[in-house]
Amino acid sequence: MDAAPSISIQGLTRRFGELLAVDNVDLRVAPGQFFGFLGPNGAGKSTTIKMLTGLLAPSAGRIEILGLDLQKNPVEVKRQIGVVPEGMALFGRLTGSEFLNFAGRMYGLDRETAAQRTAELLDFMQLADQPKKLITDYSHGMQKKLAMAAAVIHGPKVLFLDEPFEGVDAIAAGTLKAMLQGMIARGATIFLTSHVLEIVERLCSHVAIIHQGRLVAQGSLEELRAGVEAQTPAGSGDGGAPASGEKMTLEQIFLRTVGGSRHSDQELSWLG
Amino acid sequence: MSERSYAIHPRTQLAAIAELRWRLFVNALRTTRGKLELLSQIVIGIAFAIGGFGGAVGMGFAAALMISAGKPELLALLFWFVFVFWQVFPIMATAFANNPDASDLLRFPLSYRSYFLVRLAYGSIDPATALGCLWSFGILVGAGFAKPALLPWTLLVLLAFVAFNLLFMQMIFAWMERWLAQRRTREILGILFVLLMLSFQMIGPLAQHFGKRSRPDVKRYIEILAPVQGILPPGLAADAIAQAMYPRAMTSFSSFALLCGFGLIVGYYLHLRLWAQYRGENLSEVAAASVLPKDRALRLGWILPGFSIPVAAVFEKEIRYLLRSGPMLLNLIMPLFVLLIFRFGAMNSLRHSAGFMARSSDMAFPAAAAYTLLMLTNLVCNSFGGDAGGIQFFFASPVSFREIVLAKNLSHAGILMLEATLAWAAVSVLYGRPALDVTVATLAGLLFAAPLNFSVGNLLSIFSPKKLDYSSFRHQKPSQTSVLISLGVQLFVVGVGVAVFWIARIYRNFWIATVVLLILSAISLTAYRMILNRVDALALERQETLVAELCRA
Numbered sequence: 001m002d003a004a005p006s007i008s009i010q011g012l013t014r015r016f017g018e019l020l021a022v023d024n025v026d027l028r029v030a031p032g033q034f035f036g037f038l039g040p041n042g043a044g045k046s047t048t049i050k051m052l053t054g055l056l057a058p059s060a061g062r063i064e065i066l067g068l069d070l071q072k073n074p075v076e077v078k079r080q081i082g083v084v085p086e087g088m089a090l091f092g093r094l095t096g097s098e099f100l101n102f103a104g105r106m107y108g109l110d111r112e113t114a115a116q117r118t119a120e121l122l123d124f125m126q127l128a129d130q131p132k133k134l135i136t137d138y139s140h141g142m143q144k145k146l147a148m149a150a151a152v153i154h155g156p157k158v159l160f161l162d163e164p165f166e167g168v169d170a171i172a173a174g175t176l177k178a179m180l181q182g183m184i185a186r187g188a189t190i191f192l193t194s195h196v197l198e199i200v201e202r203l204c205s206h207v208a209i210i211h212q213g214r215l216v217a218q219g220s221l222e223e224l225r226a227g228v229e230a231q232t233p234a235g236s237g238d239g240g241a242p243a244s245g246e247k248m249t250l251e252q253i254f255l256r257t258v259g260g261s262r263h264s265d266q267e268l269s270w271l272g
Numbered sequence: 273m274s275e276r277s278y279a280i281h282p283r284t285q286l287a288a289i290a291e292l293r294w295r296l297f298v299n300a301l302r303t304t305r306g307k308l309e310l311l312s313q314i315v316i317g318i319a320f321a322i323g324g325f326g327g328a329v330g331m332g333f334a335a336a337l338m339i340s341a342g343k344p345e346l347l348a349l350l351f352w353f354v355f356v357f358w359q360v361f362p363i364m365a366t367a368f369a370n371n372p373d374a375s376d377l378l379r380f381p382l383s384y385r386s387y388f389l390v391r392l393a394y395g396s397i398d399p400a401t402a403l404g405c406l407w408s409f410g411i412l413v414g415a416g417f418a419k420p421a422l423l424p425w426t427l428l429v430l431l432a433f434v435a436f437n438l439l440f441m442q443m444i445f446a447w448m449e450r451w452l453a454q455r456r457t458r459e460i461l462g463i464l465f466v467l468l469m470l471s472f473q474m475i476g477p478l479a480q481h482f483g484k485r486s487r488p489d490v491k492r493y494i495e496i497l498a499p500v501q502g503i504l505p506p507g508l509a510a511d512a513i514a515q516a517m518y519p520r521a522m523t524s525f526s527s528f529a530l531l532c533g534f535g536l537i538v539g540y541y542l543h544l545r546l547w548a549q550y551r552g553e554n555l556s557e558v559a560a561a562s563v564l565p566k567d568r569a570l571r572l573g574w575i576l577p578g579f580s581i582p583v584a585a586v587f588e589k590e591i592r593y594l595l596r597s598g599p600m601l602l603n604l605i606m607p608l609f610v611l612l613i614f615r616f617g618a619m620n621s622l623r624h625s626a627g628f629m630a631r632s633s634d635m636a637f638p639a640a641a642a643y644t645l646l647m648l649t650n651l652v653c654n655s656f657g658g659d660a661g662g663i664q665f666f667f668a669s670p671v672s673f674r675e676i677v678l679a680k681n682l683s684h685a686g687i688l689m690l691e692a693t694l695a696w697a698a699v700s701v702l703y704g705r706p707a708l709d710v711t712v713a714t715l716a717g718l719l720f721a722a723p724l725n726f727s728v729g730n731l732l733s734i735f736s737p738k739k740l741d742y743s744s745f746r747h748q749k750p751s752q753t754s755v756l757i758s759l760g761v762q763l764f765v766v767g768v769g770v771a772v773f774w775i776a777r778i779y780r781n782f783w784i785a786t787v788v789l790l791i792l793s794a795i796s797l798t799a800y801r802m803i804l805n806r807v808d809a810l811a812l813e814r815q816e817t818l819v820a821e822l823c824r825a
Contacts, residue, residue, distance in 0.1 A: 078670035089664035
């Protein structure tokens, strides 16, 4: 990885009172990488993505996006990134078209370009057929597509997505995946969190796993697989390990890494 | 696997719900903002308590006097007053109401009876109910003091009256919820409601206006209305007590029975609504039919000469939000209606001599302009409230908060200008065209007051944000801290304005007011500029609170 990283994090830490939500995380994402950021619930994924996009101030550490220090150049960094945060950040009482037009101009596009891209994005996302509908009346999946459209309207070089496929149907997910893969092909960097490990496995070339605020694994899928297999005797019978000769899935890697399999022994005997 | 099943005890569930409410209250106190809110609520609560106890004593004395004077039928006046306040205040003053949504509890195995009780209990946590109960208690004590033998019967009648009011208020809210669940009906209902409220306000002035010409007609109307009120719940409650005094037991009992009958009917309609909710009715918006837009021409965003594209974008967004908010629009047209009410002499009735506006019509435009500014308070002091989750977009975008806040203030200033122009036109029609010196002095006053309001409003918007739903009347509750502080600022601004205009009137020269207000406006504009330049740092400092408060479900 010789090229200057698109995203570089050093010693990133975030405390909420006594709780250490993100603990001294170091991470590098190379340009053009489709990067999956995984972790169990409450591991610190959303907190990290919020810090990377300027939505939350870190307690300590340094964030560089495209070689720019986020704390020193927040506006310049924000101009070059796109983000779909946890709550989607939509303005419910605008129509989809008005919101995209608004978003485009907030990211510095001139009126004509903003209007042109708004029309293209609405068509691409199949949201153009209800021009008068307010966002508040959109379904969850439609809102997700619109949030994604707003995040890319200015052609960002780095895109941060927090659970982009949550609540999205298979057709819409296909549309979004095609768009994201197109962006990667044109050299953009994508950093996403998702609980749908099959999608991450299919899309992402590199993955990092965070657990209890600490980064416990990072690298390409092959590197992670090799690392986990080296620690697991083949056919050990562990729920997180594959049968002999089979490739480990991302889910198995994930379970092995965060130790999820040990909970499967527990049983709630009172459950029907 | 256990075969054990658990019996569901409504009492356990109700206790759990009570504990939930208590925990929500206690947990809200963890933050400084929560503690400030509690403090503000205590201050407002004290004001209500004074009104409540004062009103109860007044009601008691009035009831005792009426009964002692042998005119118990006049008790109807007291019962009507309590009834109207109890039913109208919660709707008009949603800022003080606390109506958590009990329908969230339907996911639990709650029996219908428990759900009904919970809804009733939730709805009773309301200042109007507290005051209504206190005033009813006052009537009871007063009546009991004047006629001790009637105390048990009066107590029974008042219990029925209180129960009726409780059920009626809940029924109104339940049916309003049904309407407010859909955006379009919600906005239509909102407009109809405010027009109704305004028409109520117009009754007094109009009656007085026409009453001057034909008092016998008014008297005749009162004679017609008297028996009509007698067959409605407040009149029935009064009649049940009055007839017992004479004593006409049968008539008294039939009035009481009718009052109970009304309670049952209202309870039945409340039951219909709650039963539908309990069975899981879906009131979500109906999906609009898909239409392919015929007009595929690009729609360009607005431009704001002299300002950047992002400022124009936020300005456009603000105006679009306002144009889609029925409650906000109606709030903004209130000054014109108030001018009308003043013109018809609403305030004249409160004074022995001719009303203030009639005597000082040159002050009509300054007064209307001040009221216009007052109507903007909710918008200015919680300018991110309507953005809700959109606040994250502002933080994620490469636009400074200075520009965002400036755009919001520009939209507020634009509305203020528009309103002031409309008020000027209305004053011209109703009172005669305001003199040039008064007009200029008023504009100078606005130039002083608006930046001051915007400065304080920007700080309150950042330090005390509250998520608002612009489409609904029920979710317009601003932060209590903001309510108190903005009230203080308004008092200061109005005080300064009144003092300056008063001095100018003494010297019969309004250009004095213009000069003084322009000097003051230079100070307020400087303060505004200083605060605006600090907004980025303040927003960053308060980022987490803003996002947490505005993005919560």
